[in-house]
Amino acid sequence: MSDAEHWDRRYLAEGPTPRQKVGPPEVFAAHAHAFPTTGFALDIACGQGRTAVWLAERGMAVHGVDVSAVAIAHAAAAARDRRVAGRCRFEVADLDGGLPAGPPADVIVCHLFRDERLDAALVTRLAPGGLLAIAALSEVGAAPGRFRVRAGELTTAFAALDVVAAGEGSGTAWLMGRRPASC
Ligand SMILES: C[S@@+](CC[C@H](N)C(=O)[O-])C[C@H]1O[C@@H](n2cnc3c(N)ncnc32)[C@H](O)[C@@H]1O
Secondary structure, three states: OOOOHHHHHHHHOEEEOOHHHOOOOHHHHHHHHHHOOOOEEEEOOOOOOOHHHHHHHHHOOEEEOOHHHHHHHHHHOOOOOOOOHHHEEEEOOOOOHHOOOOOOEEEEEEEEEOOOOHHHHHEEEEHEEEEEEEEEEEEOOOOOOOOOOOOOOHHHHHOOOOEEEEEEOOOOEEEEEOOOOOO
């Protein structure tokens, strides 16, 4: 089964994200103030748009991409429901083919999706001073697994960024980092 089929089935079974779930992922919630409120946001593997719609509500123009057409339809519906559709563009895209084209981003969100082939492109897509907020399943505090990052993997992969905050444990690793002007 392809990624798209797997995730379409899952989102059809789950149904749309409840209205009250729009907001930052829990792992970034304590640092929500660090997310910009203007400019351009890219949310990769955006799922049903819970973070993308939150960023649009804060004032950003948002491009959300995901391989699941069901997730993208739910994300677009959530944006209409919250009256921010005019600031949102949701697109079905397979990140196996790389990042979609677009302008430099003031924030890139990558929550619970990991493809190390995208690491360099994520850094170069950030505008100077732009923020990457990335979280992945981790082997730290959990059994090793195919989709889990190794201890220290995110901090090594994004060593070019100035770390705003980072953490690892209980099966999750996360990092928020800014692209320095000189990078
Ligand atoms: C665990 S979910 C996280 C969704 C969202 N970021 C969130 O926090 O709610 C992983 C997401 O990755 C998407 N995905 C998986 N493989 C992908 C691919 N090759 N290209 C784009 N999206 C993909 C899935 O459709 C799913 O929405």
